[in-house]
Amino acid sequence: MAALRRLRQCRPSGIAMSHFHTSSCASARQHYKMLVLGGGSGGISMSARMKRMMGAENVAVVEPSEMHYYQPIWTLVGAGAKTLTSSGRSTASVMPSGVKWVKSKVQEINPNTNTVRTDDGSEISYEYLIVALGLQLHYEKIKGLPEGFEQPKIGSNYSVQTVDKTWKALQDFKEGNAVFTFPNTPVKCAGAPQKIMYLTEAFLRKTGKRDKANIIYNTSLPVLFGIKKYADSLWDIVKQRDLQVNLRQNLIEVRADKQEAVFENLDKPGETNVIEYEMLHVTPPMGRPNLVVKGSQLADEAGWLDVNKDNLQHKRYPNVFGIGDCTNLPTIRTAAAVAAQTAILNRSISKVMKNEKPDRTYDGYTSCPLVTSYNTVILAEFDYNGQPLETFPVNQAKESRFMYHMKADVMPHLYWHGLLRYV
Template sequence: MFARCYNKISHLNSIRPFSSTKILNETHSCKVLVVGGGTGGLALTAKLSRTLNKSNLILLEPSNDHYYQPLFTLVGGGIEKMKDTRKYEEDLVPKNCTWLKDKAVDFNLKKNTVNTALGDKIEYDYLIVATGIIPRYELIPGLVESLKNPESGVCSIYSPNYVENVFPVMQKLNSGNAIFTFPNSPVKCPGAPQKICYITEDYLRKEGKRTNVNVIYNTSLPVIFGVKRYADALWKICKERDINVNTRTNLVRVNGEKKEATFENLDKPEEKSILPFSMLHVVPPMSTTEAISSNKDLTNAAGFVEVDKSTMQHVRFPNIFAIGDCSSSPNSKTAAAAAAQTNVVFENLKAVMKNQKLPLTYDGYASCPLVTGYDKCILAEFDYELNPLETFPFRQDVERTSMFLLKKDVIPVIYWNLMMKGLWNGPALFRKIMHLGLHK
């Protein structure tokens, strides 16, 4: 059905012996190139591997390890171990694809080529961009230095390099301010910044230290959560537990030695405030990778791959799709959103290959299990319009132990055993069954 791919090797004049340096640059060619082997990239590659021959499908991904990042919050709270979040990439990559362990550094959309960091070129017929977004800790002065200092009280769940230090910081917390931040940028799993806040607050209560600690949640957003039903529930929790919430408040500098954090008022940027802290949990600004954001053909003004939000197809290059956090679709950037996008991209890509009308649309579904303590969770599910799109036949804006167990024990199993094998497209089918077909 598809033309076979080929490899062309451009030979140099001579080969130096006894050298480990790569001196042969290869040109690879394929039907479909998937750039990025994270959540969306691997799930989609798994689907495509059942349709395409190995020589027709290339996955471009440099990482040795694959992390189930939604568990980082629980690792930070001392609930799960880091080993529970990590598997080897090679154990997840489908056998029926060609894995190039390299990364993209340049996209030429007009020539249908991608150049890699090791100097190779990949020619493709169809391109899937699944490169995600990356934490930019370096954009906040003093933050990286503070994170490397175990005595600073500064921590973050958003990197495998730092997440294991969060719980030790919590354990040392006895008095003063515990400050939690949400940056002035898009973030992956936007509920996580306050999840770790609620877990810390619950930990302090269990340890009998809560009365001596002032818990503060400073968010750059104008609201605590974008969906009103869940926002109302979260405001109630914050009031009951004496968590101080400041909106439109953005972290701009950290001094780990003095244990001081500088914030700006986004409505009045000239106004700065310096707060002392005993614990500072920082969610860094995030962006797409340099190779993505710098390519004006590929992205919008904000640096995200510019797609039609309903079809996930690029608005200018019909042979390109995006999936997951790197896309411009205005959904909440979660693993659940990537799951819902997977089948949409898969079926629409197949239609493009056959010159047919795109059959599926993405409604913006995203899910955020808002962990509010060591055994409590509010399961937020919603669409593009920020309307609740709940799977279960009961209101989900209530703290439930069952939803905590779903988050902790059930969803990871679905992720590793179904989604990473291309067998999970989100809970839409279960939603229809549980609502007797009356729910979209």
């Protein structure tokens, strides 16, 4: 909510356009004042803002997908509380009217010539560029995947192809180990890997199978959650519900035919542990987009889009900006973080276009609604420094039915009708 309240901030007017060099304009097939790469949360929300700032005819979005999904709700889809259909809408329906939609994949970005090349061979030049390419899922980095998803009893809430498999595995559970994983990479929505664990426990309790289940959460992290205030509450829940949490355990192989998951001990190289499962939920390794790779002109040393954490402007190319999961912003990657970033980025771009320095600072705000049952949520909100930055005058580290209603019903509505449309 704190992020969404900021959506109405900083509506600039009377912007004078400044020009960076565009030597490739003559040879490019298309040219736009603002080119947005990616049609996810950050890309669509910023294209709506850019339309308002400079006119629809001056904005283009490169996005190949025909469908746009509200991914935060997939936690509830995997637990049977929401349908997959309810999470998606056509990209055409969310694309701001009048904005050019380039239905292609980006193949190359050349910030020195202000050009982008797409997979159909087209070249697009720009005066300003917003990179909102998200991150990539890498199931293939786990031996036995993604082909293992063809077998029953295994799912993943992180993919449109596999989220319903989580619900099927949960429904079919009889007895044994229900195993949940967190990879040894950055991830989007870092709370999601354990949310499905709490929902599974609640479902098994409701269906009379809890006493036949051993629920295991194997995480590569040295902590249950990165912010102590909320982690303390989560540890209490883990103890109360008799959940087994193993730290520094990283999934490296799935033997789907044998229903075995193989983990490496990150604190003891070479040591592995094999766990038989009746249900397995996999959170895949994730990484930067292929176009923003280590050693590229746009990347930092780790390979993420190298932006100023205060204003989201690229550190070396002043007409390039970034938002969301593809950036090196040191905060948890969530839709709420994107919502907070849009207002700051909008302001930064308006200032740069007037040859002025950005004057607003992003504090790193992000939010993670930690679903702990089918009717309760712990709403974690915090900044770059891991300090709670809470919206409501209550202790948000306590489980709340109201917060669940916010997560399940209010936030999707605000996403579709507020964030994406910039109203």
